[in-house]
Amino acid sequence: xxxxxxxxxxxxxxxxxxxxxxxxxxxxxxxxxxxxxxxxxxxxxxxxxxxxxxxxxxxxxxxxxxxxxxxxxxxxxxxxxxxxxxxxxxxxxxxxxxxxxxxxxxxxxxxxxxxxxxxxxxxxxxxxxxxxxxxxxxxxxxxxxxxxxxxxxxxxxxxxxxxxxxxxxxxxxxxxxxxxxxxxxxxxxxxxxxxxxxxxxxxxxxxxxxxxxxxxxxxxxxxxxxxxxxxxxxxxxxxxxxxxxxxxxxxxxxxxxxxxxxxxxxxxxxxxxxxxxxxxxxxxxxxxxxxxxxxxxxxxxxx
Amino acid sequence: xxxxxxxxxxxxxxxxxxxxxxxxxxxxxxxxxxxxxxxxxxxxxxxxxxxxxxxxxxxxxxxxxxxxxxxxxxxxxxxxxxxxxxxxxxxxxxxxxxxxxxxxxxxxxxxxxxxxxxxxxxxxxxxxxxxxxxxxxxx
Numbered sequence: 001x002x003x004x005x006x007x008x009x010x011x012x013x014x015x016x017x018x019x020x021x022x023x024x025x026x027x028x029x030x031x032x033x034x035x036x037x038x039x040x041x042x043x044x045x046x047x048x049x050x051x052x053x054x055x056x057x058x059x060x061x062x063x064x065x066x067x068x069x070x071x072x073x074x075x076x077x078x079x080x081x082x083x084x085x086x087x088x089x090x091x092x093x094x095x096x097x098x099x100x101x102x103x104x105x106x107x108x109x110x111x112x113x114x115x116x117x118x119x120x121x122x123x124x125x126x127x128x129x130x131x132x133x134x135x136x137x138x139x140x141x142x143x144x145x146x147x148x149x150x151x152x153x154x155x156x157x158x159x160x161x162x163x164x165x166x167x168x169x170x171x172x173x174x175x176x177x178x179x180x181x182x183x184x185x186x187x188x189x190x191x192x193x194x195x196x197x198x199x200x201x202x203x204x205x206x207x208x209x210x211x212x213x214x215x216x217x218x219x220x221x222x223x224x225x226x227x228x229x230x231x232x233x234x235x236x237x238x239x240x241x242x243x244x245x246x247x248x249x250x251x252x253x254x255x256x257x258x259x260x261x262x263x264x265x266x267x268x269x270x271x272x273x274x275x276x277x278x279x280x281x282x283x284x285x286x287x288x289x290x291x292x293x294x295x296x297x298x299x300x301x302x303x
Numbered sequence: 304x305x306x307x308x309x310x311x312x313x314x315x316x317x318x319x320x321x322x323x324x325x326x327x328x329x330x331x332x333x334x335x336x337x338x339x340x341x342x343x344x345x346x347x348x349x350x351x352x353x354x355x356x357x358x359x360x361x362x363x364x365x366x367x368x369x370x371x372x373x374x375x376x377x378x379x380x381x382x383x384x385x386x387x388x389x390x391x392x393x394x395x396x397x398x399x400x401x402x403x404x405x406x407x408x409x410x411x412x413x414x415x416x417x418x419x420x421x422x423x424x425x426x427x428x429x430x431x432x433x434x435x436x437x438x439x440x441x442x
Contacts, residue, residue: 083414104410106435110417125408127436192432192439196424 002300003112003119007130007170014299015170018134019141021295022288029062032294035303036065042095043069044087045122046078046102051264051286052122052131056099059293063303068095084110092116097301099131118300126160126227132263133166134296135289140220142288143259143281148175151217155182155244156224156269158189163263164224165193172197178204180214184243186236187226211244216253221246223262223269223282246270251277261285306340306357313364314379315356318372320344323354326372329401330365332358367395371402371431397422398431406438 004010010018025032041060043053048071057067069091078087084102088111091098099120100108105127112119123129141147152171154164158181168189171177179198181189188207189198198205208214215221226241228234245268246260262270262282274280297303318326323341332339337360347353361380369376370392380388399420404411411417411433421431421440431440 083416084410085414102410103408104413104436105406105408106410106433106437109435110410110414124410125436127408192437 001118003108003115003121004130004296004300005108005112005119005121006128007133007166009130012173015134015137018292018295018299019138021298022138022291023142025291025294032063032298034064035298036060036063036301039063039065039097039301040095041065041067041069041297042091042098043067043071043122044091044098044100045069045071046073046100046107047123048072049101049123051289052101052129053099055286055289056120056122056131056293058290059297062290063294063297065096065297085114088112088119089114089116097297120296120300123162126162128166129162129263130166131289131293131296132163133170134292135285136163136167136222136261136263137170138288138292139261139281139285140259142284144219144257147171148177150174150176150219151178151180152220152222153180153182153211153214153218154189154222154224155211155246157187157226157240158183158224159187160227161224164189164222167222168193169197172201172203179206180218181205181207182209182211182214182244183207184209184240186240187243211246212250212253215250216255218254218258221254221258221260223260223266225262225265225267225269242268244269246274248273248277251279254279304342306342308384309357309359309381310384312337312360312381313358313362314381315358315369316353316377316379317347317349318354318356318376320350320352320354322373323356326354326369326376327356329368329372332356335360335362337362365401366390366392367398368401370395371398394423394426394429397434402440404433404436404438405441406433406436409433409436409438411435 043056045053060067084107092115097118099122101122102124105125107124108121158164228237258279260280340357342355344352345355374392374394376392378390399418403419420434424430424432
């Protein structure tokens with residue numbers, strides 16, 4: 001039985017295989033419409049989410065399966081003090097596969113310890129969010145036709161942004177990928193990520209606070225939100241939240257085939273005028289999230 | 304300064320100077336009923352200075368804890384006043400039960416029954432990370 005806790009649980013071959021399945025689902029949805037008939041996905045969301053939970057649910061419905069679960073901790077036995085391990089073990093009696101989100105880092109690892117069904121980490125605090133990374137990889141692959149030979153700019157909250165950490169780890173395994181890390185000093189990529197992923201793998205990397213300076217060299221611009229919920233101190237959040245706001249003017253020097261991604265939700269870091277730019281692919285990215293989650297469910301259920 | 308020989312017991316030797324008290328605490332030696340001597344800054348040919356712990360009883364030792372504090376420590380078992388066994392310690396691959404994850408966002412902060420466990424991720428820098436949240440263990 002396989003779980004997905006960290007994007008690095010999947011080999012490059014498995015990633016490529018899942019991306020290929022997702023593309024086939026997009027081209028031939030009818031082939032997959034009954035793959036999970038009679039099966040159930042439990043979505044256990046101890047922390048609120050719109051996109052991730054609904055995309056998991058839509059994915060399972062489109063595979064012919066059904067969905068049960070909760071969307072906040074207060075409506076589960078966690079409110080009575082039940083442990084994550086017990087909750088997962090209990091839900092495993094009702095469902096064939098579980099997608100869980102939890103505000104505490106490492107909660108899905110604890111969940112897998114006694115689970116009888118596959119567990120998917122749908123986000124654990126500021127730590128990992130592997131299905132967002134799968135979504136990002138499918139989007140990059142569809143937009144660029146490749147996952148190698150790319151200069152990827154990551155902009156905004158690179159410290160607490162779990163999607164950024166997972167994307168760097170995943171992309172570090174493809175050839176000739178350069179990272180440009182754009183953030184305020186206080187929100188730089190954590191040292192461990194630099195030491196254990198970027199430096200150890202000898203990856204090309206540039207750190208800057210100036211988005212406009214590096215804009216012309218980027219193939220991908222991955223924008224992120226400064227997340228209020230990751231700060232213990234409200235004043236720090238207020239000081240940093242407007243560090244980068246992407247506007248049409250700032251895109252004037254960008255490549256014509258740049259792809260702008262964002263894991264969403266956004267607050268104001270991408271102005272709405274950018275939405276009409278053909279280079280803005282973040283709503284396509286949302287749709288890709290459903291397709292890659294379908295591919296993931298099929299893989300973990302051996303369908 | 305003279306500390307007498309022990310008849311049956313354990314000598315933890317070649318402890319990096321200054322680390323003896325940390326090891327004393329981690330091993331919970333304060334809970335022992337037998338005599339325990341902690342010698343700080345003893346002369347060492349190899350290191351210049353070292354700490355030594357002598358325990359006047361043969362007890363179960365947590366070798367992982369010793370290796371975590373300092374993998375250069377040697378564990379000498381004394382029987383009938385003579386060296387019976389000398390063990391050199393390696394850096395343990397995993398450690399559990401004697402250090403806690405300090406990340407306030409870690410699942411271990413709200414679920415008390417989960418064992419605090421760390422894995423060695425970089426032997427060169429002696430880096431351990433929490434198996435749940437991957438936070439670095441500060442030493």
